[in-house]
Amino acid sequence: MNYDQKALELHEKFQWKIETKLKTGINSQEDLSTVYSPWVAAPCLAIAKNTSQVKKYTLAGNTVAVISDGSAVLGLWNIGPEASLPVMEGKCALFKQFAWVNAFPIVLNTQDTEEIISTIKNIAPGLWWINLEDISAPRCFEIENRLKAELDIPVFHDDQHGTAIVCLAGLINALKIVNKQKEDVKVVVNWVGAAGVAITNLLLKYWVKNIVVVDSAGAIYKWRERLNPEKELLSNTTNTACILDPESSECVRWWLIQAVSWADVFLWVSAPWVLTKNMVKSMNKDAIIFAMANPTPEIMPELAYEAGAKIVATGRSDYPNQINNVLVFPWIFKWALESWVNAISDDMKISAAEALASYVKDPTANNIIPGPFENWIAELIAQSIK
Amino acid sequence: MNYDQKALELHEKFQWKIETKLKTGINSQEDLSTVYSPWVAAPCLAIAKNTSQVKKYTLAGNTVAVISDGSAVLGLWNIGPEASLPVMEGKCALFKQFAWVNAFPIVLNTQDTEEIISTIKNIAPGLWWINLEDISAPRCFEIENRLKAELDIPVFHDDQHGTAIVCLAGLINALKIVNKQKEDVKVVVNWVGAAGVAITNLLLKYWVKNIVVVDSAGAIYKWRERLNPEKELLSNTTNTACILDPESSECVRWWLIQAVSWADVFLWVSAPWVLTKNMVKSMNKDAIIFAMANPTPEIMPELAYEAGAKIVATGRSDYPNQINNVLVFPWIFKWALESWVNAISDDMKISAAEALASYVKDPTANNIIPGPFENWIAELIAQSIK
Numbered sequence: 001m002n003y004d005q006k007a008l009e010l011h012e013k014f015q016w017k018i019e020t021k022l023k024t025g026i027n028s029q030e031d032l033s034t035v036y037s038p039w040v041a042a043p044c045l046a047i048a049k050n051t052s053q054v055k056k057y058t059l060a061g062n063t064v065a066v067i068s069d070g071s072a073v074l075g076l077w078n079i080g081p082e083a084s085l086p087v088m089e090g091k092c093a094l095f096k097q098f099a100w101v102n103a104f105p106i107v108l109n110t111q112d113t114e115e116i117i118s119t120i121k122n123i124a125p126g127l128w129w130i131n132l133e134d135i136s137a138p139r140c141f142e143i144e145n146r147l148k149a150e151l152d153i154p155v156f157h158d159d160q161h162g163t164a165i166v167c168l169a170g171l172i173n174a175l176k177i178v179n180k181q182k183e184d185v186k187v188v189v190n191w192v193g194a195a196g197v198a199i200t201n202l203l204l205k206y207w208v209k210n211i212v213v214v215d216s217a218g219a220i221y222k223w224r225e226r227l228n229p230e231k232e233l234l235s236n237t238t239n240t241a242c243i244l245d246p247e248s249s250e251c252v253r254w255w256l257i258q259a260v261s262w263a264d265v266f267l268w269v270s271a272p273w274v275l276t277k278n279m280v281k282s283m284n285k286d287a288i289i290f291a292m293a294n295p296t297p298e299i300m301p302e303l304a305y306e307a308g309a310k311i312v313a314t315g316r317s318d319y320p321n322q323i324n325n326v327l328v329f330p331w332i333f334k335w336a337l338e339s340w341v342n343a344i345s346d347d348m349k350i351s352a353a354e355a356l357a358s359y360v361k362d363p364t365a366n367n368i369i370p371g372p373f374e375n376w377i378a379e380l381i382a383q384s385i386k
Numbered sequence: 387m388n389y390d391q392k393a394l395e396l397h398e399k400f401q402w403k404i405e406t407k408l409k410t411g412i413n414s415q416e417d418l419s420t421v422y423s424p425w426v427a428a429p430c431l432a433i434a435k436n437t438s439q440v441k442k443y444t445l446a447g448n449t450v451a452v453i454s455d456g457s458a459v460l461g462l463w464n465i466g467p468e469a470s471l472p473v474m475e476g477k478c479a480l481f482k483q484f485a486w487v488n489a490f491p492i493v494l495n496t497q498d499t500e501e502i503i504s505t506i507k508n509i510a511p512g513l514w515w516i517n518l519e520d521i522s523a524p525r526c527f528e529i530e531n532r533l534k535a536e537l538d539i540p541v542f543h544d545d546q547h548g549t550a551i552v553c554l555a556g557l558i559n560a561l562k563i564v565n566k567q568k569e570d571v572k573v574v575v576n577w578v579g580a581a582g583v584a585i586t587n588l589l590l591k592y593w594v595k596n597i598v599v600v601d602s603a604g605a606i607y608k609w610r611e612r613l614n615p616e617k618e619l620l621s622n623t624t625n626t627a628c629i630l631d632p633e634s635s636e637c638v639r640w641w642l643i644q645a646v647s648w649a650d651v652f653l654w655v656s657a658p659w660v661l662t663k664n665m666v667k668s669m670n671k672d673a674i675i676f677a678m679a680n681p682t683p684e685i686m687p688e689l690a691y692e693a694g695a696k697i698v699a700t701g702r703s704d705y706p707n708q709i710n711n712v713l714v715f716p717w718i719f720k721w722a723l724e725s726w727v728n729a730i731s732d733d734m735k736i737s738a739a740e741a742l743a744s745y746v747k748d749p750t751a752n753n754i755i756p757g758p759f760e761n762w763i764a765e766l767i768a769q770s771i772k
Binding site: 003004006012017019037039041042051058059060061079080083088094096097105107119122294318371 | 389393413437474475480482484492
């Protein structure tokens, strides 16, 4: 039986991966009267007097909604809300398994930015935290920023920030192995999706200075026209020297293939199979490749190694070096819950990445990042970002 | 310790009454790969091919959302979304306890009809059923009707239909005790909220012919002006003879006090304390009073009995004859889930009411309706409405 069949059978057998569970029994008239009418009126009235008490008396004190419009699901892209639900429900299961946080999935029947924002604002009063998931760029940036500004509960787009933290953690250890410095190393990020933008911004904060970001029209550079707001920002912070074209020595547009031949590190958060063996061969010595498209990476690790790569990481659990958000998001949420923190700053993200990297005592090419079942990652991350 | 304090302490102790629970363990890389990336792609793709498969592979096959805008909560009225959450979460707990159906609460930060409709439509793809709760009339009627028309999943406003079914069940047994016939009995319904309208309509279907519905401007009758759509409908189906004013013998407006003195049965779904002992005294012999405002009824049972009432029912669990939706809604949902039924017809509602009434073998004034912990109500209702 192959894994697709196995996954289908498991999903059908359980029909759902999570369910609800009572925290208190309802076995008598008195229980019923306390949990429901008439005495439930007491917490209702307490909250009516002071809205913030909703966190004290209800599941709004511990419940994350995992929300998606199904527009950028794994590497499957725009498969719509219903088809995205197994992923969102899986994410909710991971929240519970790894951080004992309650989460339920909400998939949206709209991909319109304004409608998504107003819908999420409308369902926010009963939630503790909103985890945005698998919403395509560039809408995800406006949606997250607007919700952060307009809601008084935390909003976190895990595809951006969770991915960026784990990616940085892996890179910290990879650079140790090849003995390159963050200030010198040449990084290409492909492409300008949710993760690509967040990774680039976090690397810049971490003082990685030489980054070229590539989209379908080639490298982003300062004088490129018709850039959307996120790319406009990146055009000012990356590729700042406007890297010269090797042939004309002028500041011209690089295509991916040229950027590749300049780079020490490639961070790929794009689509399956876009990286060829020849492209890997053209990279600098001791090339580091993070091929993070899910479920099929941009190049399979065995091909990348054949072409001379030194370190290869993917999003897959069936290869070494899995760059997996589950290493971070449950702990970030759990810690934020316990600390009543309402937003995750860039400094917290870098601290979390450094803590995660430090978990691996002696990094090797096949061991740059811990696995998800290491029990004390939680404590390590929590202590690092306090 | 009084019950308010006890309810507050319980709600604070558990912080939330329900939580999420995993249905399958995640204890290995293989588990993680199956529940989440990469193999979760298999059910995603199966659903992308055929959207209806979402019920087969995800919690959308068994999950109810209990949705409120907090505008008509118990007898506390418009206390807003946060303050309504203990009730909604309690309802979700009842779903799980009594019918093993998963439910989670969503409280809305808007009381605008169009916004509520669009928000609920937007979050519908991951739900099996929508249970509307504690939304004030007349908005609740349009919201329910529009959602039923515009969504392909079931929508049920329990304040209307659950209440109507339990109320009819109680009335069936009460009429047996006083030996009055449904065709002759004179019923006053006060007032035209969600429950009042639904009860009236279900009684009419059940062939109770003499009903007068009263709102704050007196009885509804055919030529009354400026009626909203629901009252306009009721003006054609109730009070059809335009009951004469006792003094002028003309068709004039009755106030509540006049309607009361005409009636055998009063069904009150309004506000605390609106019924006086003198009003009860003016009623016909063997008066039946359902004083269903929650948590404080329109008249306390002891006062009604002192004034000569024969049978008194309330919404409270601390008096006999509790007219409580929990007797019906979990079973209706469970049955609909198992039968893949997408709507509950009036015939089904009447069958459910008759089944519920038949559960009480020898009805007495203090025993017209079963309690919520009777184990085989489920089976009885399921068999009756098949």
